[in-house]
Amino acid sequence: MSSSGELFVVAAPSGAGKTSLVNALVDSDEQLALSVSYTTRPARPGEVDGRHYHFTAPEAFARMVEAGEFLEWANVFGNCYGTHEGTTRAVLDSGRDVILEIDWQGARQVRERFPGCHGIFILPPSLAALRERLGRRGQDSAEVIAGRMEKARAEISHCGEFDFVVVNDDFDAALAELGTIIEACRHGHPPGGPRHEALLAELLENG
Numbered sequence: 001m002s003s004s005g006e007l008f009v010v011a012a013p014s015g016a017g018k019t020s021l022v023n024a025l026v027d028s029d030e031q032l033a034l035s036v037s038y039t040t041r042p043a044r045p046g047e048v049d050g051r052h053y054h055f056t057a058p059e060a061f062a063r064m065v066e067a068g069e070f071l072e073w074a075n076v077f078g079n080c081y082g083t084h085e086g087t088t089r090a091v092l093d094s095g096r097d098v099i100l101e102i103d104w105q106g107a108r109q110v111r112e113r114f115p116g117c118h119g120i121f122i123l124p125p126s127l128a129a130l131r132e133r134l135g136r137r138g139q140d141s142a143e144v145i146a147g148r149m150e151k152a153r154a155e156i157s158h159c160g161e162f163d164f165v166v167v168n169d170d171f172d173a174a175l176a177e178l179g180t181i182i183e184a185c186r187h188g189h190p191p192g193g194p195r196h197e198a199l200l201a202e203l204l205e206n207g
Contacts, residue, residue, distance in 0.1 A: 005031075005092040006185055007114055008099040009107045009162075012122035013152035015133045017168040021122060022101045024175055025182070032182070033091050035100045038064070041079035054084075072102060072109035081106075085113065097186065104158040118185050119162035120178065125169035127153070163190065 012018035026034045038054040040061050049055050056064075061080050065073060073082030083100055091098050100110065107119055124130040130152055134145050159165050164181050168174040184191050 005095055005097040007117040009110050009117050010101050010120045011104045011107050013155040014148050015130050016122045016124045018122045021175055025178055031097055033096045033098050035083055035098050038082045071113055072106040104155055120164045121159040121162040123167045125167055
């Protein structure tokens with residue numbers, strides 16, 4: 001086992017259960033640290049600076065971008081989000097593993113700066129199931145849900161860029177599969193990933 005930690009990048013379309021899976025994984029694994037992103041958006045009720053996000057003024061964020069401090073960053077609907085490279089590498093150098101919860105575009109940036117990372121994409125069991133999950137939230141109008149579904153199709157098309165794909169049909173089974181992938185990567189024996197093309201075709205067929 002390497003003396004430095006492993007970097008894991010997890011992405012998924014909205015509604016696939018990525019955040020719940022990542023949080024459960026971090027809670028059950030003391031070796032795994034969740035990266036806390038920087039953002040220019042205001043804190044929401046209940047959010048704590050430094051735990052949920054590092055809430056940063058737009059001017060300060062821009063200076064960090066200019067200085068090349070981010071491993072990846074993006075502007076999402078007018079708000080910027082970024083993963084600090086120095087902090088990430090410091091945790092890895094301490095021997096702990098780090099998990100990033102970001103989108104496929106951020107994952108692409110991370111691979112360019114950190115080619116040794118492990119990419120994991122979370123898929124819903126079907127597009128119909130994803131649409132149902134988004135509707136159960138009760139937060140969005142039908143028009144917003146339709147927009148999210150269109151975006152989800154585009155995001156899912158990039159799952160082939162990742163090393164592993166986990167289908168979140170049963171939460172406990174998906175969590176166990178994630179744990180197995182991470183443990184195997186730690187010991188230099190990553191399991192063979194599923195065929196992305198077959199999973200993608202099945203997902204679209206079941207949509």
